[in-house]
Ligand SMILES: Nc1ncnc2c1ncn2[C@@H]1O[C@H](COP(=O)(O)OP(=O)(O)O)[C@@H](O)[C@H]1O
C-alpha cells in the first residue's frame with residue numbers, strides 16, 4: 089500500500105502542491121491528469137525526492153517517511169523502491185540498451201554483472217527489444233528508446249513506478265507500442281502513478297483517476313466517474329477544452 093499524506097511544496101512564493109493526499113493499493117494504476125502547470129511533474133518528482141516537499145508523509149509498505157525530517161538513508165531507501173520513466177527517455181547515450189538496463193541493477197542494487205545481464209536481457213525481451221540489446225540509443229526509434237527506459241525501470245522491481253507523460257515526446261505512430269508496454273506492466277501487477285494525456289488509454293488501464301488543478305486534487309474516482317460524470321466545474325472545463333483542442337479522435 090502506498091500512501092501520500094498532506095504533501096505540500098512551494099517554489100519561492102508559488103505553492104505548487106497544496107496538501108495532497110491519496111492512496112494507491114498494491115498492483116493498482118493511478119492516473120494523474122490536469123493542465124500544464126498544475127503540478128503533475130512536481131508531484132511525481134517529490135515522491136522520489138528529485139524535489140523535496142516541505143511537508144507531508146510518504147509511505148511505501150513498511151517504509152514511512154516524514155518529508156520534513158527525512159534522513160539520507162530514508163531517501164536512499166525510497167529511491168530504491170521507486171523508478172521513474174520520463175517524457176524524454178533519459179537514457180545514457182554512451183551505453184547500449186542492455187547496459188542502460190543493467191546499470192541500476194549493478195550500481196544501485198549491487199547485483200553481480202552476469203546476473204544483472206541475465207535480468208536485463210529478460211526484461212528487454214519482455215518489451216520486445218531482445219534483438220536491439222546491443223544498440224546505442226541513437227540507433228533506436230523514440231518508441232524503442234522509451235521501451236528501454238521502461239525495461240530499465242521494471243528491472244529494478246520498484247514498489248512504485250512513476251511515469252511522467254511517457255508518450256508525449258513521441259511521433260503518433262510510435263505511441264501505441266509504448267502504451268502496450270505499459271499495459272503489459274500493469275497486467276503483471278506493477279503499482280503505477282501515471283501522468284498522461286492519452287485519455288483513452290487512461291480510461292482502459294487506470295483503476296483510479298486524480299484530477300490535479302493548481303496544486304490540489306480536486307476530483308478523484310474511477311475513470312468512468314471522472315470522465316463521464318465529473319462533479320467539479322473545473323474538471324468539466326478541463327475535459328471540454330482538452331477535447332476541443334485535440335479533436336474528435338481523442339473523444340471517448
Ligand atoms: N524547479 C522549479 N523552479 C521553480 N518553479 C518550478 C520548478 N518546477 C516547476 N515549477 C513551477 O511549478 C508549477 C508546476 O509545474 P509542473 O509540476 O511542471 O506542472 P505540470 O507537470 O502539471 O505541467 C509551474 O508553475 C512551474 O512553473
Ligand SMILES: [Mg+2]
Pocket residue numbers: 128129130
Ligand atoms: Mg509535467
